[in-house]
Amino acid sequence: MNEVLLIYAVALLLAWPLGRYLAAIYSATPTALDRVFGPVEWLIYRAIGVHPLAPMTWKEYGKALLKLHLIIGLVALMILMQQGWLPLNPDGIEGMRWDLALHTTASFITNTNQQHYSGQAQISYFAHLFAIVSLQVITPAAGMAALVAILRTAFARRDETALTAEGAVSVGNFHADLVRAIVRVMLPVAFITALLLAWQGVPNTLEGARIATPLDASAGLAEQRIPVGPVAPMVAIKQVGTNGGGWYGPNSAVPLENPTPVSNFVETIAIVLIPMALVFMAGYLTGRRRLGVLVMGVMLSLSVLLTGINIWSENQPNAAFADLAAEGPNLEGKEVRFGATATALWGSFTTQTSNGSVNGMHDSFNPVGGASMLMDMFINATFGGVGVGLINFLLFLLLAVFLGSLMVGRSPELYGRALEAREIKLVCIALLLQPLLILGLTALAVAIPGLAGNSNPGFHGLSQVLYEYTSAFANNGSGFEGLGDNTVWWNLSCAVALILGRFIPILAPLAVAAHLAGKRVAPTTSGSLAVETPTFAVLTLGIIVMFALLSFFPVLALGPFAEYLSLAG
Amino acid sequence: MNKRESLAPARPVTPAGSWIQALRGALVLMVLCGVLYPLVTVAIGALLFPDQSTGSLIERDGRVIGSALVGQPFSAPGYFQGRPSAAGYDPFALSGSNQAPSHPDLRERAAASSKAIAAANGVAPAAIPVDLIAASGSGIDPHISPEAAEIQIDRVSSARGLPRDAVAVLVATHLEGPVLGVLGQPRLNVLRLNLALDALGAQVTAR
The missing domain is CATH 1.20.5 (Single alpha-helices involved in coiled-coils or other helix-helix interfaces)
Incomplete structure (x- = not known):
């Protein structure tokens, strides 16, 4: 339990100064580090051919974001399919089948890192670095850029709205927001994390696998090939950038990817560090500290509640072992060096932040633990993915403003700007797409024979399918991995969920922010709905919980809850 | 400019x-x-x-025996045994069982290993630490809990003809506690422990 408290405390203590630093970066406040990073950024702007101060409308910003993702996606797709003859492939790995390559690309350009492959056996060193690691740095930076554009446009306290030369609302410059985040945050934080992990024993080499001769020949394993590679830089960025896609199939459960309790401590904190820091950043960047406190309060309450449930659940015995072993926590799919509590904590963090890395197998969690992690992903705004988690939260906040205003009989407005039909429609599209797509695809996959590929009979079979689509739409990437998901159906249907689950919740709020910024500000009166209050925080919390429960309670009842009751009975 | x-x-x-x-x-x-x-x-x-960069390899007599970070299968009674692996301890096939608590195969597998471990070590099923029954997440977990080592001491020492105390001391010296008393769980690295056993056996023979 002390381990859990320590991790929460250290993460928050590190996130606070990082949040201040992020706010300084995005408001282009001069800092001592400009001498180091300024020239690097300048070189990059030159190489791309952009001016970092050029204002962009939300459409230009969104298009620049989409075009960049399309091109890095195409490059990654080609590399994955052609990796067999490309350099840096000491273990002789072949190119990927088209549908698996397509799913992998969709998964990595959306900051999801859902993997229908096993990295150590199916991806070469070159593809790992150039097609995977690069996307693991770029995509969270893009999510962060979108968040900052939304915050500065619709939430920042300022006297006048920034405009483009044509007089339209400017949301900032995409290239500047992206490059600053990569150069000043993602790469330095990942680099430090990578060295900590290399120190603890995560492989960090370009050499190929070594062959070992196991000690006990009578056990039937004549040789053991030890897969290594440039693992440390990848593991660092997969944790820091809420990516989640690891080098080895079972991710950070593998001792080569997460060797010690110390590396586990570092990796667990790295999951939540930037998502937490962005909440602090929001307070500083917008000049509304109380908004930051509200968001942090709601997110932390949800996080502690759902993490607590998960930790309790995994410390219960696994029902399958009743009378077969001494009573103890559920260790099926977990590692001895971490134990049940640290694994449950990781499972909660990784689903709350849409990271998706794991240090134990979620498929083997007890049913209540599994349900708590599904709930984390349904909400997807408890810190959430880098950038997009807070964007999701802002969507819920806008919905709460709308409903709250109607409840007290006022016309809805955010900081004096009217929330009208056009904005609310966009908010609803972004929010409602989630249950429609997840439940629709789950229903299709279980209804059509031969599609589901679930490995577990009974209620848990449904949970496996539900988890996979929830994870795809939430851009999480973890899975109930017993699922036979490397099929054309799974690869393509998940790719659809991945892409829609990434770009609609980025573009719709960006449009809402720009629309809002273009409106006249009405003076605040005593009757206006005050957003930055504890009452409103409770309302927002209530709306988040109700939205998730109303959408998904029936399917939770059919899956994990039914499994729980059948085991208890 | x-x-x-x-x-x-x-x-x-x-x-x-x-x-x-x-x-x-x-x-x-x-x-x-x-x-x-x-x-x-x-x-x-x-x-x-x-040393860490290339996979924490362990060598003996100039040959690579394995990695401190990759568990190995052991079946000879004179060796401590590790956890069940869904991947047969093959580091290229890495996997957990991915079976839910409700999966009938999981119960079946656990019953078989519980019976085998109880018989091999002369203990009641209710005394078997759960990490010896539960498959690891990676399929190559290099560790077992101190309790899991404890129940194997009798078997290992009698198979090797070593005094029980000598083996128990070896187990105690290989115990790794939580880091700073807070992080992680107490554990033993099975491969390192077995290598130490071999070394101990060689000493005894030489004397």
């Missing part, structure tokens, strides 16, 4: 121009993040931590 002025002018970008920006942006950033970042990290990391 002023830095700001030397950049592309802040004028409207044509659609074709924005595609070219995207293409150049993609390539520049992919090289920075996918080549420079990892290669610099590998170079510096390998310099600082040469």
